[in-house]
Amino acid sequence: xxxxxxxxxxxxxxxxxxxxxxxxxxxxxxxxxxxxxxxxxxxxxxxxxxxxxxxxxxxxxxxxxxxxxxxxxxxxxxxxxxxxxxxxxxxxxxxxxxxxxxxxxxxxxxxxxxxxxxxxxxxxxxxxxxxxxxxxxxxxxxxxxxxxxxxxxxxxxxxxxxxxxxxxxxxxxxxxxxxxxxxxxxxxxxxxxxxxxxxxxxxxxxxxxxxxxxxxxxxxxxxxxxxxxxxxxxxxxxxxxxxxxxxxxxxxxxxxxxxxxxxxxxxxxxxxxxxxxxxxxxxxxxxxxxxxxxxxxxxxxxxxx
Amino acid sequence: xxxxxxxxxxxxxxxxxxxxxxxxxxxxxxxxxxxxxxxxxxxxxxxxxxxxxxxxxxxxxxxxxxxxxxxxxxxxxxxxxxxxxxxxxxxxxxxxxxxxxxxxxxxxxxxxxxxxxxxxxxxxxxxxxxxxxxxxxxxxxxxxxxxxxxxxxxxxxxxxxxxxxxxxxxxxxxxxxxxxxxxxxxxxxxxxxxxxxxxxxxxxxxxxxxxxxxxxxxxxxxxxxxxxxxxxxxxxxxxxxxxxxxxxxxxxxxxxxxxxxxxxxxxxxxxxxxxxxxxxxxxxxxxxxxxx
Numbered sequence: 209x210x211x212x213x214x215x216x217x218x219x220x221x222x223x224x225x226x227x228x229x230x231x232x233x234x235x236x237x238x239x240x241x242x243x244x245x246x247x248x249x250x251x252x253x254x255x256x257x258x259x260x261x262x263x264x265x266x267x268x269x270x271x272x273x274x275x276x277x278x279x280x281x282x283x284x285x286x287x288x289x290x291x292x293x294x295x296x297x298x299x300x301x302x303x304x305x306x307x308x309x310x311x312x313x314x315x316x317x318x319x320x321x322x323x324x325x326x327x328x329x330x331x332x333x334x335x336x337x338x339x340x341x342x343x344x345x346x347x348x349x350x351x352x353x354x355x356x357x358x359x360x361x362x363x364x365x366x367x368x369x370x371x372x373x374x375x376x377x378x379x380x381x382x383x384x385x386x387x388x389x390x391x392x393x394x395x396x397x398x399x400x401x402x403x404x405x406x407x408x409x410x411x412x413x414x415x416x417x418x419x420x421x422x423x424x425x426x427x428x429x430x431x432x433x434x435x436x437x438x439x440x441x442x443x444x445x446x447x448x449x450x451x452x453x454x455x456x457x458x459x460x461x462x463x464x465x466x467x468x469x470x471x472x473x474x475x476x477x478x479x480x481x482x483x484x485x486x487x488x489x490x491x492x493x494x495x496x497x498x499x500x501x502x503x504x505x506x507x508x509x510x511x512x513x
Numbered sequence: 514x515x516x517x518x519x520x521x522x523x524x525x526x527x528x529x530x531x532x533x534x535x536x537x538x539x540x541x542x543x544x545x546x547x548x549x550x551x552x553x554x555x556x557x558x559x560x561x562x563x564x565x566x567x568x569x570x571x572x573x574x575x576x577x578x579x580x581x582x583x584x585x586x587x588x589x590x591x592x593x594x595x596x597x598x599x600x601x602x603x604x605x606x607x608x609x610x611x612x613x614x615x616x617x618x619x620x621x622x623x624x625x626x627x628x629x630x631x632x633x634x635x636x637x638x639x640x641x642x643x644x645x646x647x648x649x650x651x652x653x654x655x656x657x658x659x660x661x662x663x664x665x666x667x668x669x670x671x672x673x674x675x676x677x678x679x680x681x682x683x684x685x686x687x688x689x690x691x692x693x694x695x696x697x698x699x700x701x702x703x704x705x706x707x708x709x710x711x712x713x714x715x716x717x718x719x720x721x722x723x724x725x726x727x728x729x730x731x732x733x734x735x736x737x738x739x740x741x742x743x744x745x746x747x748x749x750x751x752x753x754x755x756x757x758x759x760x761x762x763x764x765x766x767x768x769x770x771x772x773x774x775x776x777x778x779x780x781x782x783x784x785x786x787x788x789x790x791x792x793x794x795x796x797x798x799x800x801x802x803x804x805x
Contacts (some may be wrong), residue, residue: 225621228619235640490648
């Protein structure tokens with residue numbers, strides 16, 4: 209009797225220790241989320257110095273967002289820049305992870321390589337894009353080097369062309385994230401039962417066959433996890449294009465991402481439209497997260513050492 | 514028989530040769546990639562040491578002698594860089610400390626106790642893991658405006674207490690390092706629950722806490738979106754906002770050496786910390802992802 213009572217009184221501490229998390233979550237995340245959703249149904253913006261609203265308008269903000277808000281264009285920009293960065297990123301990461309985990313290669317200096325490729329992930333994205341902006345400006349060192357080598361005749365204005373601005377954003381994202389992806393995939397590859405590789409070797413499989421027929425299929429859950437989390441991150445793309453184009457998404461809004469658009473609405477206190485955009489992003493992220501959770505369940509079965 | 518032997522030798526030789534050539538390819542590609550990871554920072558260092566006049570003459574791969582001068586100009590210029598650095602340090606250190614301590618506490622609550630809503634709460638924490646901060650930013654700004662916390666560090670620091678990803682890492686780590694018998698023993702010795710947490714659980718968690726402290730420090734240090742919306746007076750701005758202002762200004766009028774020095778000033782503290790602790794960071798990353 210006494211013992212049971214003491215167990216119960218211990219377990220109430222579970223709730224007590226959860227209080228800080230719960231309070232902070234409710235105040236700083238849940239209430240703001242509900243408020244954001246509420247805002248999306250009201251007409252509420254600033255016109256000069258007068259504040260209009262809040263008036264209930266139903267789904268009008270959402271309709272307006274699609275009809276005149278350019279949201280589809282910004283979505284397309286975001287996706288193009290994400291794909292341009294993600295494809296090289298996943299190829300390089302797969303290759304490096306396969307090399308690092310290959311016991312027959314026995315690569316030396318692995319820690320040095322891992323340290324270097326992970327480094328860009330920790331760099332302040334805004335400082336990194338400011339750096340790229342100065343390096344790639346018409347009077348910057350990249351143009352200078354390219355002209356000295358003879359590849360360019362005159363300075364190329366990287367900031368004035370849609371393709372080059374998007375390519376720079378993609379390059380930066382790729383540089384910042386491929387190290388992280390490599391380490392994730394490497395952990396997955398190290399978790400594969402070595403007996404499988406030994407059996408393949410006995411059967412005379414080449415390194416190529418082993419990679420395509422054994423490593424990749426077993427890695428599929430982790431690959432999907434990497435891809436979807438990267439997509440979620442890609443939808444949140446902000447710092448790099450914002451600083452690189454000074455918030456203008458120039459040229460011609462071709463580098464404006466969804467979050468840059470949200471940021472503009474927040475600055476101009478355009479709450480209705482900002483709310484509607486947030487809700488859409490929330491739902492897209494939610495669907496993608498469900499996919500991640502569905503597949504990380506499988507990861508337990510295969511990926512664990 | 515002998516024929517067979519030769520054949521085997523040939524096959525082995527071929528395999529060895531292919532391993533050698535594959536290794537060579539691997540080293541070459543890895544080296545090229547490392548070059549592309551580091552070249553930008555190399556140019557940054559070089560250019561931060563050159564004067565305005567030298568920079569207009571074009572790029573040279575060798576450093577010059579004006580680093581101190583550039584740094585001095587950056588720190589005494591129109592941008593309150595030193596102040597921004599101080600603000601960044603305050604916000605990031607407080608964020609990392611709160612985040613790590615309370616994530617540990619939350620993980621402990623789920624790991625060590627058995628209560629009715631445990632499973633439900635765990636599922637909820639996992640479910641909210643992916644909500645991006647940008648999505649709730651609108652309501653967040655309205656709320657802190659109502660709470661009179663605009664242009665204040667509190668809304669940048671306190672929300673880090675609820676960090677589901679750090680919580681998840683801590684819980685995974687706890688499962689492998691914290692036996693529940695240890696807690697029982699402490700209870701029999703008469704220690705209170707809060708004391709058990711602070712004096713027994715926390716010391717055991719130090720390796721995991723160190724890794725996560727570094728990550729939350731770095732992500733807070735680099736954070737631009739929320740601080741840019743919350744902080745408005747120059748004295749309170751953190752480094753990323755000042756960098757953005759540098760971009761917004763008509764930069765061609767600036768002394769480019771000073772611009773490079775400013776960027777270097779905001780990047781290199783993190784780089785130095787990373788290189789010193791890289792052993793733990795890269796190792797900790799892999800450990801967390803295998804377990805997770």
